Structures are given as C-alpha cells and as structure tokens.
Amino acid sequence: MTAVLRECGDSDPDQLPVALAWKRLAEAAGVRVGVERVPLAHACGRILARALVAPRDVPAFTNVAVDGFAIRHADLSAFGGLLRLARGRAAAGHPFARPLAPGEAVRVLTGAPLPEGADTVVMEEEAEVLGEQLRLPMRYPRGRGVRPAGEDIRAGSLVVAAGTRLLPHHLGIAASLGLAELEVYAPLRVALFSSGDELVEVGEPLPRGGLWDVNRPLLRGLLQRLPCRVSDLGILPDRAERVQAAVAEAAASHHAILTSGGASRGEEDHLARSLATLGRLYFWRVRMKPGRPLAAGELGGAAFIALPGNPVAAAVGFALFARPLLLAIAGAPFAPPRFVELPAAFSLRRRAGRAEFLRARLVRDATGRTAVERILREGSGILTALAEADGLVHIEETVATVEPGDPVPFASLAELGLG
Structure with a gap:
C-alpha cells in the first residue's frame, strides 16, 4: 500500500501537477449512467443523451x-x-x-x-x-x-450536441421544434461522507475540541446543482475498518463517492489508504494550494474523490476536480474550468513550484479595464473570503512574481460551479 501511495504522490517531488491530474481524470472518465426520456419541464440541468437534430425548419413558414x-x-x-x-x-x-x-x-x-x-x-x-x-x-x-422559413434552424441541422448540459435556452429551442420530450442521461447517484472524530452534526451541542461539520452542507449544496441524486451518509469515524466498510458498501449502490477530510497522510487519515487498499488510485496529492491532500480513483465501479477537510480547500478541490469528473461520468465531456486572462490589480512574490488558486474580486484598474484584485485572507478554513470573491486566479506553478497589469488566468465562481 505504501508503494501505491508513493506512486501517486507520497513524496513532494511526486505530487501531481494540476494539468496532469486533469489528464488522469479525463482518461478515466466515461459515462456510467443509463438513458431516459423526460418532458421538457423536467429537462433543465440534465445532460442530453442523443444529439438534437432539427426535424423541421424554424420558423416553419416565412x-x-x-x-x-x-x-x-x-x-x-x-x-x-x-x-x-x-x-x-x-x-x-x-x-x-x-x-x-x-x-x-x-x-x-x-x-x-x-x-x-x-x-x-x-x-x-x-x-x-x-x-x-x-x-x-x-x-x-x-x-x-x-x-424566411428556416432563418433560425434548418431542417436536418445539428442543433444541440449530445453531452450538452441543458440550459433554459436549449429547452426553448426544443419547444420551437415541437419536441415535448428529450432523451437525457439518468441522474448520477452520489454518496457523500465527511470524515473525522472531531466533527459534530450541525445543530448538535459542540463538545470541547469539536467542530461542526461544515463540508457536508457545503458539498451537498454544490452537488444539488448537478444532475445527481445525493445520499448523505453522515460522518465517518477515524477508524480504518469502519471507513473501509462504509465506502465499500456505498460503492455497491452509487456511481460516485465524494468525501472530505481523511485524505492527508496522518495516522487518522484513512480515506486515501482505503482507496489504495480496496480499489484503484488515479492520484493522491496535487501540487497546489489550497487543496494538496486530494485523492481520486475508483472503487468497485464507482468513481471516488476524497477532498481535503478544510472548507475552502474542499470547495476548490470540488470545483477543479470533482465537478468535472462527476459531469463527465454523468454524460458530459470532461472539461476543467475555463480560465480567461485579465490584468492583475495586485503584486505577488512567492517561491515557484506549485500552483496556487487565489480568491479574487473583479475591480476597475486605473485605465478603466476590468481587472482582478487578490483577497488577502487566504487560509484554507476562511470560508468568508470565498463568499467575498468573484472567482479564483490561477497562479501557475512556474510563476514566481506577478506585477500589476500582468495577465493572470481568472475563472468566475459561476464557471467553477461555486456561484
């Protein structure tokens, strides 16, 4: 088991770069759900299983x-x-x-x-x-x-590609073609756990040294935006045999398992080790901040993502890795978040060698251009800084300095699935 973990990044030189982690997830992604027909009223947010080819012109008459x-x-x-x-x-x-x-x-x-x-x-x-x-x-x-007839859509033309996540305008297009139902992929079944003896259910009295479980409500909310059905399976204790039994049982009845906490290499961190023991690891530990202790793999046919325990790290890991993988096995193409270059409204000095994802807000610079300003409260547990952000700036691992005006990659919270 130790050898397996080392192959996936147990030592610092072997931590996986972000781009390679995306590549491994893309190679492993494949549709794991069936197909069903649903009325337009229930199709928003679902993933189209069969390409929509126009049966007639729109408009149908001049x-x-x-x-x-x-x-x-x-x-x-x-x-x-x-x-x-x-x-x-x-x-x-x-x-x-x-x-x-x-x-x-x-x-x-x-x-x-x-x-x-x-x-x-x-x-x-x-x-x-x-x-x-x-x-x-x-x-x-x-x-x-x-x-003229067919000005918008010509009969026989491809209108919406298979694998498209359906938005309201897609439903309007289908309605304009007279289609009352669409073939979509069935919802993904996702098991959700938190891990750690220190965690307490929200609403329960908080003992000394205890923490309310922030991540399950956070991740459940993010999952509910995706075409999936969530089984909230509670908090796992810091005991290897209990962890292994719980995730193995979940794998038998779900397409994916999402956990938070227990993915590092401490004595009580059992999730990555359980995945290495019972299933197959794609990677463990990514060369990034926040969110380095992140594991991905599969267990009994179910995809498995073990996110870090700190809430911001869990949210960032979900946006960068879990969300693209879940959408891909639910029927969409694998697609990491898209970052667009905007001028920096901050300076940065750091030691290169790992990627960083900085919380940032949109501002106007001195010339009136839209720019990005770094939010300085950076801790992995400072969730309020994420609430204040408009998105994330990706500082690539080779970058050591950023000066005001330098182009930096930025993704909005909406693009990341966090907003």
Whole structure:
C-alpha cells in the first residue's frame, strides 16, 4: 500500500501537477449512467443523451418581422410607389386569406405568415395611407421586414450536441421544434461522507475540541446543482475498518463517492489508504494550494474523490476536480474550468513550484479595464473570503512574481460551479 501511495504522490517531488491530474481524470472518465426520456419541464440541468437534430425548419413558414404593409417589391416601380390597400390584414395565427394581387398591399402585424405573393414588408412609419391607397418609398430594399422559413434552424441541422448540459435556452429551442420530450442521461447517484472524530452534526451541542461539520452542507449544496441524486451518509469515524466498510458498501449502490477530510497522510487519515487498499488510485496529492491532500480513483465501479477537510480547500478541490469528473461520468465531456486572462490589480512574490488558486474580486484598474484584485485572507478554513470573491486566479506553478497589469488566468465562481 505504501508503494501505491508513493506512486501517486507520497513524496513532494511526486505530487501531481494540476494539468496532469486533469489528464488522469479525463482518461478515466466515461459515462456510467443509463438513458431516459423526460418532458421538457423536467429537462433543465440534465445532460442530453442523443444529439438534437432539427426535424423541421424554424420558423416553419416565412413570416413578418415588423408591423407594416406586405407588398410585391416589383410593384414599387411598376405602379410608381402607389399601391391599392387590400381589405383585411394578416396577424400572428391569422394569415391573410388569399394571394396578394399585383399592385396590392395588405396590412400585416409582426409574427403573421407572409401573404402569398408578397416578398417585402414596408414598415408602418415608412408608408402613407391615402384612403384606399398606400404611398410607399420607391427605393425600399427588397426582402426587408421578412423572416424566411428556416432563418433560425434548418431542417436536418445539428442543433444541440449530445453531452450538452441543458440550459433554459436549449429547452426553448426544443419547444420551437415541437419536441415535448428529450432523451437525457439518468441522474448520477452520489454518496457523500465527511470524515473525522472531531466533527459534530450541525445543530448538535459542540463538545470541547469539536467542530461542526461544515463540508457536508457545503458539498451537498454544490452537488444539488448537478444532475445527481445525493445520499448523505453522515460522518465517518477515524477508524480504518469502519471507513473501509462504509465506502465499500456505498460503492455497491452509487456511481460516485465524494468525501472530505481523511485524505492527508496522518495516522487518522484513512480515506486515501482505503482507496489504495480496496480499489484503484488515479492520484493522491496535487501540487497546489489550497487543496494538496486530494485523492481520486475508483472503487468497485464507482468513481471516488476524497477532498481535503478544510472548507475552502474542499470547495476548490470540488470545483477543479470533482465537478468535472462527476459531469463527465454523468454524460458530459470532461472539461476543467475555463480560465480567461485579465490584468492583475495586485503584486505577488512567492517561491515557484506549485500552483496556487487565489480568491479574487473583479475591480476597475486605473485605465478603466476590468481587472482582478487578490483577497488577502487566504487560509484554507476562511470560508468568508470565498463568499467575498468573484472567482479564483490561477497562479501557475512556474510563476514566481506577478506585477500589476500582468495577465493572470481568472475563472468566475459561476464557471467553477461555486456561484
């Protein structure tokens, strides 16, 4: 077991760089759930299992884009811009009853089917009604004010790729295609534990030396944003046999196990060792701050992520590693958080050699640009600093200094799944 742990980073030189940890998770990720059909009302946040290919054009018919008058464009020159105004009108859901005759114009409202024979809609404010006639500008552009069939979506085109996590606009697209149900991946079953004899359930009296369990409510809330069903299995004691029995039982009925605490290398830290004993480790300990004592692997077919016990480290580890892995085994492509470069509004001097993820807020620099300002309260247990942050700045392990104005990689809390 000791050899296995060393291979996964038991000594400092062997701690896994962040990029390599992502690579190992990507290699191990694969869909572990079945497929089901659900109505649109229940599809938001789920992961699409079958690509959405358009069965028809959207819009299905050529329609009117503005209130005005439908005409044949050729009639502007043929009739000197003076057309006969037809009786009736076309409105959304109420098409004009007959084809448009030469030299004729008809009043139309936004969303109406374009009357047969018409090819242009002149805006109401561009026209002059003269009793039963209509005077129009001679040089009005042909085709203006018209939305052609298929302008948004062409029949047969790929609209939403399989593996996409469905957002409200995807549901609107499906509805525009007349689809009342979608094929999605079934929810992931996730077992959640905390670990440590010092932990006490929130609401219970706190003994001397005890700590209320912060991480389970935190992680449960983060998991509930994902397409999964959470089994909150409580607090594991610092006893190896109890830990091994509990995680083995959970692995038999869940797709993934998420734990916090017990992932370091102290005498009472049993989770990484249990994973090495009972299953397979992808890695243990990542070259980063906060969150170095983090283990990932699989146990009995279930993915396993053991997060650090400090709350900020647990949240950062969840965002960087657990969330991408869980989404991938739930049906989405494996995708680490995306960081975009913004100018720094801080300076930094440090010893290079490990990645750091700094809590940061967005500010305006002296030139008015959006920049990122470091939040100086950095402890792994200072959760309020995360609440004050807009996101995380990634200081790559080779970087020793940052000066104001230097580009630094930034990911928002929303991108990280924390906001």
